[in-house]
Amino acid sequence: MRCVIARFPFELSKSGVLDSLKGVKPEEVVGDSVTIGRRAYPVKQVGEVITRQDRRDFSGDEVLRAMAKLGFTCHSTPRAAAPVPAVSPLQHASAMLGSPVTV
Secondary structure (H helix, E strand, O other): OEEEEOOEEEEOOHHHHHHHOOOOOOOOOOOOEEEEOOEEEEHHHHHHHHHOOOHHHOOHHHHHHHHHHHOOEEEOOOOOOOOOOOOOHHHHHHHHHOOOOOO
16 A cells, blocks of 8 residues: 655555564554554554654654554554642641531
C-alpha cells in the first residue's frame, strides 16, 4: 500500500512492517502506540524504523493513519481526568480533627 509520511511516498505492506520490527525491542509507551505482533510500540519508534527517517521529520498521526490502513491496532493517548481541586492545609487539618461539637 502506498503511504505518504513526511512528504515522502512509501510502499508499505503488513508483512514488510512485521519483518522490519522483528527483533526490535519496544521502547516505553508514553503516548500513542501501535500493536504489532504481541507488542505495543510507540508510534514514533515504528515510524523511525519503517521510514529510516528522524522522528522529528514526521508526525505520529501520519504513522497512525498508515498503520490503521494496514490493519494494525492503534491506541491513542488516554485523555487526562479532570483535575481534583486541591485541599488547603487548613481544610486538611480540619478534616483530620473532625467537625466541632456544638453544645
